[in-house]
């Protein structure tokens with residue numbers, strides 16, 4: 369898909385996505401959030417569509433908007449920024465698109481996962497040494513939607529196989545790889561292949577974590 373075609377398809381998505389107040393106010397393109405999309409990867413898609421060349425420049429730009437123009441506190445966490453930009457419920461966004469629910473112990477004194485202080489501590493960290501992707505998911509994404517995206521379900525510690533394809537996950541090697549598309553990391557060869565055997569995916573604890581985070585029970 370060429371650049372113009374991509375921009376048109378994104379703009380069409382915006383028009384179908386309801387209220388985009390912050391996007392409209394600051395002339396930002398707000399791509400559609402995909403199912404199971406990892407929030408750090410979404411921030412990369414958002415940033416690149418808006419012309420911010422890397423993670424740090426995108427963070428600076430968005431932090432400036434939230435701090436100076438929207439009067440949010442200096443360290444207003446990225447997951448809340450993204451929920452605001454998407455104009456969706458922060459509790460739902462954190463539950464469905466971040467790793468925060470699996471980092472937290474069951475004993476957290478009823479403090480919600482979308483609290484600012486929780487997200488300051490847990491809203492940026494990865495569960496594995498770097499972000500992971502499935503080659504087959506990338507192929508399907510490119511065929512069906514024209515771009516690839518990072519899935520949260522591939523980022524869970526102990527899950528080294530794609531639950532949909534049963535294929536080994538690949539792990540990116542460079543810092544902030546989540547800012548680029550998984551397809552770009554694949555094409556550049558900037559990844560490692562997981563060494564863990566498929567039987568480990570069947571470990572009951574790992575399956576329990578996976579099913580819990582995906583709301584299966």
Ligand SMILES: [Zn+2]
Nearest residue numbers: 502505530533
């Ligand atoms: Zn897959």
